Amino acid sequence: MRELMYYVAVSLDGYIAGPNGEFDAFLVEGDHMVGINERFADTIPTDYAAALGIDQSGGGFDTVLMGASTYAVGLPEAPSPYRHLDQYVFTHRKPEPVDGVTFTDRDPVELVRELKSRSGKDIWLCGGGSLATQLIGEIDRLVLKRQPLLFGDGISLFAPGTYAPGRFERVSNREFETGVSFTEYVRA
Helix, strand or coil, X not given: CCCEEEEEEECCCCEEECCCCCCCCCCCCCCHHHHHHHHCHHHCCHHHHHHHCCCCCCCCEEXXXXXXXXXXXXXXXXXXXXXXXXXXXXXXXXXXXXXXXXEECCCHHHHHHHHHHCCCCEEEEEECHHHHHHCHHHCCEEEEEECCCCXXXXXXCCCCCCCCCCCEEEEEEEECCCCCEEEEEEEC
């Protein structure tokens, strides 16, 4: 069965973006980028990967899920940022159609369960924190790209929700000279 993986950059104090969606403080140069390209090349926007000569054909994902705010980061320049993946954007607005992007107001849990039941590669939960909170019970793997930064405020890894502890087990940790670490967890 396909897994839902929440793969995301996060500050030391648990933020995936600043208060207004800023993410430019995250380190995008250094040895950790090799780690991203080795295993998660398919999480790089299609046009950036092409410009850098990164092969995305062997990735572990064929689907990406985003909230409307996460999707909006690339607009208007990249209305279909991950053309190499099936893209789902959760929104209650009715945006103009975009080739390769499915805009939906469906229940995220219902859609993820449907996607998991289909054959294919894993599903990448790109962000943001509110969508991750709605899908918390469906997340099979959590890969945190912990950055050596403190934001102080912003969009949390998970938005406040219902208290319902769920245990994960660490399966790997990789540290880089930049101070970035990739830690992977699976649901216990």
